[in-house]
Amino acid sequence: MKYFFLSIFFILFLFNPVQAQEKKLVQFSGTVMDEYLRPMAFAHVLVLNNYRGAITNTYGNFSLVVEESDSVLISSVGYKRKYMVIPENLPSKFLTMEIILSVDTLAIGEAKIYPWKS
Numbered sequence: 001m002k003y004f005f006l007s008i009f010f011i012l013f014l015f016n017p018v019q020a021q022e023k024k025l026v027q028f029s030g031t032v033m034d035e036y037l038r039p040m041a042f043a044h045v046l047v048l049n050n051y052r053g054a055i056t057n058t059y060g061n062f063s064l065v066v067e068e069s070d071s072v073l074i075s076s077v078g079y080k081r082k083y084m085v086i087p088e089n090l091p092s093k094f095l096t097m098e099i100i101l102s103v104d105t106l107a108i109g110e111a112k113i114y115p116w117k118s
Helices: 002-014
Strands: 025-033 044-047 052-055 061-067 071-075 082-085 094-100
Touching (some): 044 061, 052 061, 082 094
Parallel strands (some): 025 094
Antiparallel strands (some): 025 061, 044 052, 044 071
16 A cells, blocks of 8 residues: 555656746847948847847847847947847747847047146
């Protein structure tokens, strides 16, 4: 009788498949462009949840693997940052987007440089 209960325990609990929620991976790719629709070379595409990312090539193209509902930051020097969230329940495992960054107009104060100690 003891072996009977022990065998049922092993069957029910140890050989039961784990029903954990698996996160769906998505191939996120696209092109980063400026306001004039010119491709932006060497822009940064960063996944904020795990700090993985990619840099665009000379044609503005990038590609990286992300999970659903990840937050993504797209940035480049001299342009405003753009945040986006990967949507859930996509019909396919691929997401392609064209991302347009606008110019960041920031006025920096004048720097005066003297050839002597000030």
